[in-house]
Amino acid sequence: MIPMVNLKAQYAEIQAEIEQGLQETIANCSFILGPNVQAFEQEAAAYLGVKHAIGVASGTDALHLALIAEGIGPGDEVITTPFTFIATAEAIKYVGATPVFVDIDPKTFNIRPDAIAQAITPKTKAVMPVHLFGQPADMLGIQKICQAHGLKLIEDCCQSFGASIDGKQTGGLGDSAGFSFFPSKNLGAFGDGGLATTNSDETAAKIKMLRNHGSNVRYYHDAIGFNSRLDEMQAVILRVKLKRIEQYNQGRRRAAHLYSSLLADLPLETPYEDGMGVHVFHQYTLLSDRRDDLMQALQAAQIGCAIYYPVPLHQQNVFKAECAGVKLPVTESVAARCLSLPICPSLSDENIQRITDVIRQTLSV
Numbered sequence: 105m106i107p108m109v110n111l112k113a114q115y116a117e118i119q120a121e122i123e124q125g126l127q128e129t130i131a132n133c134s135f136i137l138g139p140n141v142q143a144f145e146q147e148a149a150a151y152l153g154v155k156h157a158i159g160v161a162s163g164t165d166a167l168h169l170a171l172i173a174e175g176i177g178p179g180d181e182v183i184t185t186p187f188t189f190i191a192t193a194e195a196i197k198y199v200g201a202t203p204v205f206v207d208i209d210p211k212t213f214n215i216r217p218d219a220i221a222q223a224i225t226p227k228t229k230a231v232m233p234v235h236l237f238g239q240p241a242d243m244l245g246i247q248k249i250c251q252a253h254g255l256k257l258i259e260d261c262c263q264s265f266g267a268s269i270d271g272k273q274t275g276g277l278g279d280s281a282g283f284s285f286f287p288s289k290n291l292g293a294f295g296d297g298g299l300a301t302t303n304s305d306e307t308a309a310k311i312k313m314l315r316n317h318g319s320n321v322r323y324y325h326d327a328i329g330f331n332s333r334l335d336e337m338q339a340v341i342l343r344v345k346l347k348r349i350e351q352y353n354q355g356r357r358r359a360a361h362l363y364s365s366l367l368a369d370l371p372l373e374t375p376y377e378d379g380m381g382v383h384v385f386h387q388y389t390l391l392s393d394r395r396d397d398l399m400q401a402l403q404a405a406q407i408g409c410a411i412y413y414p415v416p417l418h419q420q421n422v423f424k425a426e427c428a429g430v431k432l433p434v435t436e437s438v439a440a441r442c443l444s445l446p447i448c449p450s451l452s453d454e455n456i457q458r459i460t461d462v463i464r465q466t467l468s469v
């Protein structure tokens with residue numbers, strides 16, 4: 105069996121260091137916002153090249169708290185992509201705002217600046233691009249539109265830890281951003297976790313206050329906040345993995361490039377790297393008109409594969425009514441043809457060969 109991600113192989117390499125760190129934390133009993141959360145926030149901010157990084161309970165919460173801190177609320181419209189995980193739009197709904205879905209680029213699967221520009225109304229307050237599958241969205245184009253129209257720019261970096269454009273990492277390219285440490289993400293915890301980032305002192309102070317019951321000083325509350333802190337045990341694990349994130353992302357890029365060279369002559373579309381930024385391949389996603397045949401063949405060969413995402417957000421039951429009449433042809437076509445293959449730093453060349461052999465054989469009949 106070749107799984108989508110092999111977390112066990114990664115753990116085997118760092119087990120001793122993680123167990124030592126966890127034992128120290130258990131012995132210290134400093135479980136909430138302890139020294140490891142603080143250290144991780146500093147280390148992550150330094151790595152990402154951003155002024156503030158605030159540990160929170162999940163990627164969804166990071167986006168939610170960032171939206172509140174940016175002042176987005178009821179009646180506001182936030183332009184985003186329909187081709188993403190539901191949490192992007194959930195965070196927008198939590199603050200009472202309306203997600204406005206615009207169509208994507210057929211090659212990068214990210215939202216297009218020209219589609220954003222066309223969707224702006226007097227109610228538009230923010231744009232939330234997703235760096236889907238680890239490839240940065242066209243941030244130069246999106247920044248220009250946000251500046252011209254006075255819109256907040258909040259990046260969904262849940263799939264892009266370590267991705268960059270011109271040496272500048274995602275997470276520092278807008279007003280604020282949210283990262284996820286869900287176990288299968290490029291930087292994954294052993295449970296849920298998230299990070300909000302910003303270069304604004306004011307926004308950082310608000311997010312810090314909101315994640316801890318609206319409090320800066322214990323038992324004094326300035327707002328209705330949340331219980332949304334990054335767990336100290338998760339911070340121990342994340343510190344160990346953060347030291348190796350470059351190596352992990354290199355491993356993903358190596359795997360992706362080998363896949364693409366082995367699949368190059370086949371009638372399918374391998375992932376496009378737009379060259380504007382560094383793609384960190386959270387997913388390796390191809391397009392094929394015979395997607396369902398490929399899926400069946402891979403499953404029969406005990407090879408993991410998945411459809412990210414089978415139903416675009418504007419067609420989900422939860423958004424059907426409010427998106428009635430919305431047609432996003434590129435998104436719909438991509439959702440009908442996309443297939444993600446196993447990818448993680450430890451995926452061996454032999455396994456990549458095996459996987460591409462199954463694809464080759466399937467497409468030859």
Ligand SMILES: *Cc1c(COP(=O)(O)O)cnc(C)c1O
Pocket residue numbers: 162163164165188189191192234260262263283284285286296297298
């Ligand atoms: C994983 C993910 C999220 C949510 O992160 P959680 O930590 O699971 O809450 C949000 N947006 C995108 C694009 C994601 O991939």
